[in-house]
Each structure stands twice: as structure tokens, then as C-alpha cells.
Amino acid sequence: MSLYNLHMHAPSGLDPSVVARLFERSQAGRWGLSVERFQAVLDASVAHAIAGGAAGNPGTDIERHLSSLHVEDMALAAACIDGHEPAWEHFVAEHRALLHRAADAIDSSGGGRDLADSVYAELFGLEIRDGKRQSLFRYFHGRSKLATWLRAVLAQRHIDRVRGTKRQDPLPDDGDSLAAPVRSTTPDPERERFTEAMRGALTATIAALAPRDRLRLGCYYAQDLKLAAIGRLLGEHEATVSRHLARTRREIRAAVEERLRAEHGMDAHAIEECFQSVTGDAGALDLDELLGTAPGRKKDASDRSER
Amino acid sequence: MASDFDRDESVDRLLRGASRGRAAADATGTGCVDAEVFAAWAEGALPADRALDVERHLADCGRCQAMAAAFARADVAAMTTSEAPAVAPVKVVPFERRNPMRWLLPVAAGTMAATLLVWTAVRNLDKFTPDDTMARSTTAAPADEAVPASPQGDARQMPALAQPAGNAAAPREAKTTPEANAATAGRIARLEPAPKTELALKPPAPAAAPGAPPPAAEPTRPAPAGTVGGVVGGVAAPPPPPPAIVPPPAAAQADARAMAEAVQPRVDPTPVVAEFSSQTPAMVRGASPIVQTGAGRGGARGGAAGGGAAAAKVAAPAQVPATTRWRVFSSGRVERSTDNGATWEAATIEPSTTGLAGGATPPLTGLTGGAAPSTLTCWLIGRAGLVLVSTDGRSFTRVTAPTTADLISVQATDARQASVTTANGLVFVTSDGGRSWVSKGSEVELWKTPGR
Numbered sequence: 001m002s003l004y005n006l007h008m009h010a011p012s013g014l015d016p017s018v019v020a021r022l023f024e025r026s027q028a029g030r031w032g033l034s035v036e037r038f039q040a041v042l043d044a045s046v047a048h049a050i051a052g053g054a055a056g057n058p059g060t061d062i063e064r065h066l067s068s069l070h071v072e073d074m075a076l077a078a079a080c081i082d083g084h085e086p087a088w089e090h091f092v093a094e095h096r097a098l099l100h101r102a103a104d105a106i107d108s109s110g111g112g113r114d115l116a117d118s119v120y121a122e123l124f125g126l127e128i129r130d131g132k133r134q135s136l137f138r139y140f141h142g143r144s145k146l147a148t149w150l151r152a153v154l155a156q157r158h159i160d161r162v163r164g165t166k167r168q169d170p171l172p173d174d175g176d177s178l179a180a181p182v183r184s185t186t187p188d189p190e191r192e193r194f195t196e197a198m199r200g201a202l203t204a205t206i207a208a209l210a211p212r213d214r215l216r217l218g219c220y221y222a223q224d225l226k227l228a229a230i231g232r233l234l235g236e237h238e239a240t241v242s243r244h245l246a247r248t249r250r251e252i253r254a255a256v257e258e259r260l261r262a263e264h265g266m267d268a269h270a271i272e273e274c275f276q277s278v279t280g281d282a283g284a285l286d287l288d289e290l291l292g293t294a295p296g297r298k299k300d301a302s303d304r305s306e307r
Numbered sequence: 308m309a310s311d312f313d314r315d316e317s318v319d320r321l322l323r324g325a326s327r328g329r330a331a332a333d334a335t336g337t338g339c340v341d342a343e344v345f346a347a348w349a350e351g352a353l354p355a356d357r358a359l360d361v362e363r364h365l366a367d368c369g370r371c372q373a374m375a376a377a378f379a380r381a382d383v384a385a386m387t388t389s390e391a392p393a394v395a396p397v398k399v400v401p402f403e404r405r406n407p408m409r410w411l412l413p414v415a416a417g418t419m420a421a422t423l424l425v426w427t428a429v430r431n432l433d434k435f436t437p438d439d440t441m442a443r444s445t446t447a448a449p450a451d452e453a454v455p456a457s458p459q460g461d462a463r464q465m466p467a468l469a470q471p472a473g474n475a476a477a478p479r480e481a482k483t484t485p486e487a488n489a490a491t492a493g494r495i496a497r498l499e500p501a502p503k504t505e506l507a508l509k510p511p512a513p514a515a516a517p518g519a520p521p522p523a524a525e526p527t528r529p530a531p532a533g534t535v536g537g538v539v540g541g542v543a544a545p546p547p548p549p550p551a552i553v554p555p556p557a558a559a560q561a562d563a564r565a566m567a568e569a570v571q572p573r574v575d576p577t578p579v580v581a582e583f584s585s586q587t588p589a590m591v592r593g594a595s596p597i598v599q600t601g602a603g604r605g606g607a608r609g610g611a612a613g614g615g616a617a618a619a620k621v622a623a624p625a626q627v628p629a630t631t632r633w634r635v636f637s638s639g640r641v642e643r644s645t646d647n648g649a650t651w652e653a654a655t656i657e658p659s660t661t662g663l664a665g666g667a668t669p670p671l672t673g674l675t676g677g678a679a680p681s682t683l684t685c686w687l688i689g690r691a692g693l694v695l696v697s698t699d700g701r702s703f704t705r706v707t708a709p710t711t712a713d714l715i716s717v718q719a720t721d722a723r724q725a726s727v728t729t730a731n732g733l734v735f736v737t738s739d740g741g742r743s744w745v746s747k748g749s750e751v752e753l754w755k756t757p758g759r
Contacts, residue, residue, distance in 0.1 A: 068352055068691040105383070106381045211359070214366035215375075219379070225379055285321065
């Protein structure tokens with residue numbers, strides 16, 4: 001039986017010596033966690049990893065998954081789920097301040113504390129189902145540090161809140177500044193044509209970029225992240241991010257010019273005019289549409305050519 | 308007509324000026340990554356293919372991209388406070404900001420070097436001509452023909468630089484100095500022509516080839532009277548001290564390696580991911596000798612932030628004969644050669660400490676590099692914090708993982724002391740053979756400098 005099958009059909013078939021070793025490493029004993037409970041946590045983690053799509057050699061993937069688990073954090077989370085008082089106190093001492101700081105950084109409009117408190121309540125598990133508290137910790141499977149996961153949860157909750165709020169916002173009036181881009185005062189008969197041509201060329205060009213290049217562009221232009229923050233997110237130095245952005249802009253410019261030339265028959269002079277015209281008032285372009293992040297325009301990943 | 312730069316900038320203005328924020332907030336979030344997977348991706352803990360899937364989704368999904376941005380802000384905030392490394396990180400200060408006048412130093416050094424090169428080249432051009440070299444290759448100059456060098460020797464040659472080409476008196480005189488003889492003999496021994504371009508770029512190398520006379524004295528040092536090319540008063544001078552052992556040039560080493568591989572063909576057809584000897588740091592193919600790449604999602608996660616500084620923190624490895632070599636295959640096979648690559652012996656790796664039921668031991672793929680501080684000691688690193696140590700040159704033992712991040716660089720002093728660098732630039736040091744590790748923080752401070 002292969003390792004993959006072994007774990008697919010008998011999740012609890014982990015080598016007891018491995019479980020014991022990981023149990024010892026996790027220091028789960030200090031939270032009163034039994035080996036069986038810890039093994040159940042490990043099983044859930046492995047099952048979640050397999051469900052997430054383990055390609056390649058499953059045996060190696062499971063091996064790697066087990067060796068990379070943050071078992072200490074897993075044990076703490078499991079103990080918190082079980083309502084172990086010292087574990088919860090330990091979590092509060094270690095992570096609550098971090099939670100609030102992260103929430104303040106995420107929501108600079110002053111709602112950070114509220115955001116952190118709501119996540120904190122979810123972690124404690126206010127919802128009772130079948131007589132048991134449903135703690136958010138049950139979604140933590142140890143693939144990252146607990147602190148990293150908490151930040152990701154905060155970010156996710158924040159975005160969901162923003163989306164929920166925006167859905168309830170009234171649609172902007174015709175006179176709203178967001179509704180229609182301000183046109184330049186001088187009428188330009190070519191402008192509509194230039195804008196449409198530029199929109200099509202830019203969208204197609206950006207869609208053809210590699211995912212990482214598109215993500216970098218999105219983080220910089222759509223999300224307004226600083227280079228250092230993008231660097232931390234993508235594991236690159238900020239100078240590297242800057243260099244990649246410059247390269248991507250060069251590639252976009254060259255490809256857009258090529259498309260304008262090939263698809264719209266523009267010569268060098270017309271291309272320059274097109275750039276000047278659209279750049280002068282780029283508000284007619286929708287960044288999310290250009291970056292492919294707008295709903296309804298999302299393409300399947302396989303449709304995008306990767307360089 | 309706008310320049311390329313202007314048009315690049317216009318792309319920047321286009322993207323900055325485009326309206327935003329209306330569509331992404333309404334994204335449905337179908338098939339979005341959950342917080343657990345996202346956190347693992349952010350730590351580089353996902354397998355490469357899964358990480359690429361996540362990255363592709365983040366590039367396409369406005370909702371997840373916004374979540375990633377919020378996460379990044381929180382991450383930066385957290386890192387600048389509670390999770391800041393205990394050791395003060397190295398601050399990246401732009402060169403020009405460190406000292407406003409410091410740019411003068413390299414400029415001055417460059418100017419001096421260029422002047423010296425030109426001066427040396429012109430001087431050598433006057434000293435050696437192909438004809439002259441050929442003549443000296445067939446007949447040795449009698450000792451009494453030589454003009455003893457004097458402290459003014461160089462001073463006398465200097466005016467010759469400004470003389471017209473037709474005036475050969477001064478250069479001819481200079482040609483008979485001991486250093487000229489030695490350099491000429493050295494070149495003859497190496498059977499090299501003396502093209503003028505070579506002389507212009509390369510000053511005469513010290514005579515290291517077998518049979519060549521000892522290196523010439525320093526140009527400014529006067530030779531004893533009657534001394535010409537190691538001959539004193541017509542009697543052979545005492546033999547010079549044996550030349551220091553010089554490692555063969557790179558080309559010769561490559562030839563030797565090729566010959567060795569011809570003698571013993573490679574057993575493992577998979578690519579070699581790292582090859583190193585006990586004298587040199589590990590080097591992943593195609594990477595610099597210190598910073599190794601190839602680990603982590605996207606290929607090189609923070610490679611530049613890697614081991615350069617870490618290398619400086621650990622003492623240089625002990626110098627041992629370069630005949631012990633190691634190579635690591637992508638399949639996980641590790642081989643050692645004790646005869647400079649003529650034959651290779653596979654090293655064994657202990658059964659995995661995270662082995663599964665049934666005792667099966669899947670191959671240890673994911674090794675990214677290694678370092679051998681001595682002939683018997685070798686450290687290997689890999690993905691997901693994998694660290695293996697061998698103290699007998701034959702079997703490797705897995706030690707405690709300092710982290711779960713991918714490791715890209717290792718520097719080792721001996722079997723107990725080593726430092727590893729993760730793909731995201733963190734450095735961990737052990738002084739007890741890998742039983743415990745101490746984080747030394749990030750080598751490069753990523754979050755300090757204002758980005759835009």
C-alpha cells in the first residue's frame with residue numbers, strides 16, 4: 001500500500017513513533033493534551049493538506065507536511081478549543097497584543113480594535129453547537145505559525161467587512177465624482193478611439209503577464225502597497241520589487257505599442273498621441289478591469305499565457 | 308517624439324490614474340484561498356505547485372488581492388514591533404547617503420588603477436617585442452652583457468614613455484634588466500606569445516610554471532651588482548625556494564572533472580543541484596558561491612538577502628586538501644569523492660525522522676546545498692528546514708530543523724558550528740551540531756526604508 005493510500009484510507013495510521021516525537025516536540029503535555037487528541041489534530045491536518053490538492057508524490061508530500069508543521073502552535077490551538085484555561089491564558093499573553101496591533105495596521109480608519117475583538121471572540125468560540133463551543137481555532141492546521149494565521153484571518157475578516165459595507169452603500173449619484181471620469185476641457189475627437197484602443201491593448205497585455213508580475217502590479221497600483229510591503233509579501237527585497245515593476249512597465253509599454261500598431265494600424269506618431277491623450281485623463285480606464293481582478297472578467301488561469 | 312523612458316513613465320501614470328476600488332469590492336470570492344492556506348503561502352511553506360496556484364489566484368482575484376494587501380500591512384506592522392529580530396538587522400542605507408563624498412573613493416581608485424595599467428602596458432610594450440622574445444628563446448644572454456639594474460632604473464625608463472617610437476635607445480637598455488629577463492623567460496616557459504593587447508591588460512604574472520625562473524625582483528628594488536636572472540657573477544645562484552602550491556586554473560580543474568566523469572560515469576541521471584569541495588563553499592549550479600537560490604516559491608525567495616553577511620559571521624572553514632568533493636543530485640542522492648572526482652561513493656542518509664507507518668523512507672528530495680568544513684564533516688540543507696550532518700563522510704543524520712522555511716545557504720566551521728539562511732533571509736546559527744538553533748534575525752531590513 002502506498003503512503004498516499006495509507007493516509008487517505010486510514011488517517012490515524014501515522015507511525016506511533018512519529019506521533020510520539022511530534023507530541024514531544026509540541027510540548028502538548030503542558031496543556032493537558034493527550035496523545036490521542038494530538039494525533040486527531042495531526043490527522044485533521046494531514047487530511048486538510050491532502051484535500052488541498054497534493055500533487056506529485058503524495059508520500060513525500062505528507063512526509064514534508066508533517067516535518068513542516070508548527071506542532072507547538074497546533075497543540076496550543078487544540079488546547080484552546082478544548083477550553084484549557086492555562087492554554088487560553090498563554091494565548092492571550094502571547095498573541096492578544098499582536099492581534100490588536102495587526103488589526104490597527106489593517107484598518108487605519110479606527111475600526112481595528114473592533115475587528116480584533118470580533119476575531120478574538122470567534123477564537124474563544126461564542127457560538128455553541130451540539131453543546132460545544134465552536135472556536136475559530138479549528139481551522140488552524142499548523143501549516144504556518146499561529147501568528148501568521150491570525151494576521152491572515154484578520155485580513156480576511158476585514159475585507160469581508162469592507163465588502164459587506166460596500167454592498168449596503170447607496171449607488172453613487174450621477175453627479176458623484178466616482179460616477180464618471182472628469183473629461184479634459186478641450187474636446188478631442190480622437191479621444192474615444194484612443195481610450196478604447198488603449199483599454200483593449202492594456203487589458204490584453206496585462207492578462208498575458210506572468211501571475212507574479214500581475215500580482216506585483218496589483219499590489220502596487222490597485223492596493224497601494226509600498227515596495228517594502230510587497231517585498232515582504234512576495235519574499236523579495238524592495239529593490240527587486242522596484243526593478244521588476246520597472247521591467248514589467250517596459251514590457252507593457254512595448255507590447256501595447258505593438259498591439260496598437262498591429263491591431264489599430266497606428267504609426268509612431270499616432271501611438272504617441274494615443275499615450276498622451278489617455279494619460280492626460282486615465283480615469284476612463286478601470287484598474288480592476290485592466291488587471292483582470294474585476295468580477296465577471298476574471299479569466300481562467302489556463303487562459304493566460306505565462307512567460 | 309517621446310523617449311522610451313517617457314513612454315514607460317506614461318504606463319505608470321496610466322495605471323496610477325485609472326479609476327479603482329469599485330469592482331474589486333464586489334468580487335464574489337469564488338474558490339478563494341482560505342486563511343490557513345494563505346498564511347502557509349505567505350511563509351513559503353506550500354509546495355511549489357500549490358504556491359503557484361495560490362499566486363495565480365491572488366493575481367486574478369480582487370478580493371484575495373485586497374486580503375493579501377491587508378495582510379501585508381499587518382505583517383509589516385507586526386514585524387516592526389513584536390516580531391522584530393532580537394539582533395538588530397542590517398540596515399540597507401543607500402551608498403550615496405552613507406557619506407556624500409564617498410563616491411570619490413572608487414573614482415580615485417579607478418583612475419589610479421587605469422593610470423597604472425596604461426603605464427605598465429606602455430612600459431611592457433617597449434620592453435618586449437615578439438622579435439626580441441624569439442631571439443631570447445634561442446640564445447641566453449651572457450652575464451657580462453647585462454646592465455645591472457640600478458635604483459634609477461625605473462626612473463630612466465619613465466622618460467622613454469614619452470619618446471617617439473623611433474628612439475629605441477632607452478627601451479633597449481631597459482630590456483636587459485633582471486625583471487625583463489625573468490618575465491621573458493617566464494613567458495617562454497609558458498610558451499605564450501607576447502601580443503601587445505595581452506600586455507596591455509595583463510601585467511606579467513609571477514613565474515609559477517615548472518621550470519620557470521623565480522619571480523623577478525620588485526621593479527624599484529636594485530639588484531646586486533653582477534646579478535642577472537638568478538646568476539651571480541657567472542655562477543649559478545642557490546636554487547630558489549620551491550614555489551608555493553598553486554591550485555590548478557579553473558579550466559584545468561574542469562578538464563580534470565570531465566576526465567573523472569569519463570572514468571566513472573554518473574550513476575544518477577538527475578541534475579546535480581549542488582557541488583562543492585571541502586575547501587570551497589557550496590555552490591548551486593548557476594548561483595553565486597555564497598548565496599544559493601532555487602528554493603522557495605517563485606524560485607528565489609529573497610535570495611539576495613541571503614548568506615553573504617552570514618558567511619562573514621562564521622569563521623572561514625579549515626583549509627584541507629581539495630581532493631574531497633561532494634555532489635548532491637536532485638533525486639536526493641549524495642555522493643562523495645576523495646580523489647578529486649575520479650570516483651564517487653554514495654553517502655547514506657538515515658531513515659527519515661518523520662517516517663510513516665510501515666517504515667517506508669521516501670527519497671530525500673529537496674536538498675538545496677551544502678558545505679564541507681573538513682574532509683569528513685559535511686552539512687547539507689534543503690527545503691522545509693531540512694538540515695543533515697555527516698561527521699564520518701559516509702552517513703548523514705538529520706538534525707533539528709531550525710525553521711520550516713526553505714534553506715538556501717549554509718556556512719559551517721566544523722561539525723558543531725554552522726549557520727543557515729532561509730529563503731526569506733533569516734539566519735539561524737547552531738554551536739552544538741544542530742541540536743539547537745538561535746535566530747539571528749534577518750540579514751536585510753526589508754520594512755524600514757520608505758517604499759515610494
